[in-house]
Amino acid sequence: MDLNCSKRPFNFNYSTDVETKRLRKTSDEKNSVITRFEHLSNELLYEIFDYLDPYEIYEAFSKLNIRLHNLVIFSSLPLNINLSSKSISTLEHRCRHVIIPNKHRILSLHLNSYVIIRDFFTHCNIDASFNRLESVVLNGLSEYRVMMILFYLNALPRLFSLTIEMQDDSFFSISDIYSIVFRLPHLKFTKISFSEDEESEISIPISINERFSTIEHLVIDHDCNINELTSILSHTPHLRHLISKNLIETEETIKKDVLLKLADLKYVCFDQCNIEFDALEVFIKRICSQLQIWRLKTECKTSYLDGNRWKRLIRRHMPQLREFHFDHRVDNDEMEILPDRESIDQFTSTFWTERQWYFEFKSEAFQYVYSIHPYREKWHDYCEYDRNDIYVNERLLQQRSNNLDIFRRRATTSACRSSISRSQFTIGFYPADFWNLSFIDDMKCSFLQAQFNHLTIQCHETPVDLLIEIIHLFPQLKSLELPSLPLVHVSSLPAETTDMLLLVSITNEITRVKLNKMVEVEQIHFLMNLCPRMQYLEIECVTYVDLENLLGSILMNNSTRVPYLCCLSICAFDAHEKIIEQLNAIIEFERLFDPERAFRGYTIQRIDNRIFLRWKL
Known part of the structure; x- marks a missing residue:
């Protein structure tokens, strides 16, 4: 309790x-x-x-x-009461000596099982004397008690939030429950949950002179079809925030004669949308002219991959839409379906980029995911950060000025604008027997010359010949993220792989590289050969010895293999001041031998457990 x-x-x-x-x-x-x-x-x-x-x-x-x-x-x-199954043995005593004498103090009441609900209302009735009660949660409610309890709740003068989860084996009229809930006079938030029941049907007629619900935030945590959703929403004209667990198909004709007035509705989330695009489009046209945020997950139905159709729908019927979160999954159990190249091109057009919406295609074993999301800052959008500890050559500076904060905001905004036009290709986890050069052969017809700017590979230790072929497939890449690399020496690669490496190193435009796990510095040498235009290198999980070897390698290759590299980001779990001082000492030692070329005009910045080293070229 x-x-x-x-x-x-x-x-x-x-x-x-x-x-x-x-x-x-x-x-x-x-x-x-x-x-x-x-x-x-x-x-x-x-x-x-x-x-x-x-x-x-x-x-x-x-x-x-x-x-x-x-x-x-x-x-x-005020008191917040939370009764769980652990409270059963003392429930009567709690009600008699704590809850009832202090009912005027109770702010929230959570009853978390069928037995708790049954026994609580045996010992205590809710009435207007609970004059501060604002939130009620009923988990495990049965059909035997539901109407009586909802009748009690009607007497509460400050009930703003109500969550109902019906017991799995209950038999009840969900329409009656919604009807009573909509009559609660002060409600602002409601969540209603129950398990799927094919026989349940929601139909809530509107009465003459009916007082509409005051609900502003509604969570429909159960299956419903478009007609049922329309019936529910016809009673909530003040709704601002709508979440629906699962929209399902209906064999009935979609009702178009019900007038929906939802002038305040700004946010809609369909956790799973299993209806045809035609039905969704009819519904959206009726409710969403003022919509600002829309979250939607669909699967399998290919009509949802028509980017041009989305463009027309948003332009004509959702002019105020600021955020669009869209995920469409395509099952590929037999690994025989190829990605839809036309859809990829449509989702990377200027319509999406001018709204700062970001496209990602994820390919993994047994499924593809097409996603559109608002821009969110990623590792490859590096810019100046607020600095905890900063070394400028030998001096430790503390930078905490407002001017730097302003600069950071401007730089971040600039980075957002410059990178928002980019799209990402993510390769998820594949079984070893699929993760080979045949993967490239299968993908070439879908991805050749595709306009992807960021590549993330989640498969561990990608074979270098496969990595080279993948990068060759995407000539527009600007950034590359890898979890790890096999231990590889460039000099030991086969002649065919070496020739391909040389070709890709000449043609690719990758400027930012992230390696999550470095085992030895030869892995960095390979990345330097692969991405000679690299400007920014980020490495996770390195030790102090690795740092020393890494800096030596960068210094040795900075003017030859990677002449544009000027920023190194290192994740060190012990990134405290002593480590930074040691790093500074390593650099100063190198500068003794080549003061004009070795990390000229460098700065070292610590941000939490991350160290940033920048230098002038």
Whole structure:
């Protein structure tokens, strides 16, 4: 049972405040030292009680003395009650001695099982005397109690949030439940859940002079079809935020005569949309002229891959749409379906980029995923960051100025605008028998000259000949991310692979490279040969010895193999000041031998567990 009082906001100066109070008390009471718990101030006791179970507080302290009894029993602090199966054995006692005497203090009530709900309402009735109750959660509600309980809730003067999860084996009318919920006079948030039942049907007729629901945030956590969803929404004209678990097909004709007035609806999320695009389009045209955020997941139905159709729908019927989160999955169990090249081209057109929406195609064993999402900053959009510790040559600087913050915001905005036109190809996990050169042969007809700018490979230790072929397939690449590489020496590669490596190194435009795990510096040598235009290199999981070898390798190759490389990002789990000082010492030692060329005008920046080394070319 969690009868927690509402916590006070966490105050970073709390310890200082307590110390100040202690010193003040010491000043006022020269030699007085508190040695008993019951002598603590009321304020300090309330702070302690915030971290204890209030029912246990009642049992432990209410009978110790009059002061603690009054403190526990007559407090006005709000209570949040959470009754789980662990509370069953003491439920009657809790209701009689804690809940009922303090019902005017209860802010939220969570009943988390069928047995808890049944026994709670045996010992306690909810009525208007619960005058502060704002949130009710009922998990495991049965058809036997549902109507009675909803009738009780109608008396609550401040019920703003209601969550109902019906018991799996219950038989009930979901339409009746919605009808009663919509009549609750102050409700702002509602979530209704129940398991799938093919026989359930939702139809909620509108009565003459009906008072519409006040609900603004609705979560439909069950299957429903378009007609059922329309029936529900016809009662919620104030709706702002809609989440629907699963839209399913219906054999009925889609009703077009129901008028939906949802002028405030800004956010819609369909966790799974299993209807035809035609049906979804009819529905969207009726509700979404003011929509700003739309999340949608679909699968299998190829009509959803028509990027031009999406473009027309959004332009004509969703002019205010700011964020579009779209994921479409295509099952490929037999590994015989090829990606849709036409769809990829349509989803990378200027319509999407001018809205700063980002396309990603993910290919993995047994499925493809086509995604559109708003721009979100990625590792390859590096720019100047707020700096924790900064070395400029030999001097440690502390940079915490507002000017740097302003510069960062401008640089981030610039990076967003410059990279938003890019699209990403992600290769997920494949079985070893599929992860070979035949993968390239199967993909060439779909991806040859495709306009992907970022490549992420999630398969570990991709064979170098396969990696070279993949990069050759995407000449527009600007960034490359790998989890790891096999231990490879360029000099030991077969002649055919070496020739292909030379060709790809000349033609590719990759400027940013990320390797999540470096085992030895030869892996970096291979990446330098593969991506000679590299400007930014990011490496995860390296030790101090690796850093020393890495810096030496960069210095040796900076003017020959990678003449544009000017930024190194390193993830070091012990990236504290001592490591940075050692790194600075390594660089200064190298500069003794070549002061004009070795990391000229360098800076070292620490951001959390990451170290950034930048230098002038």
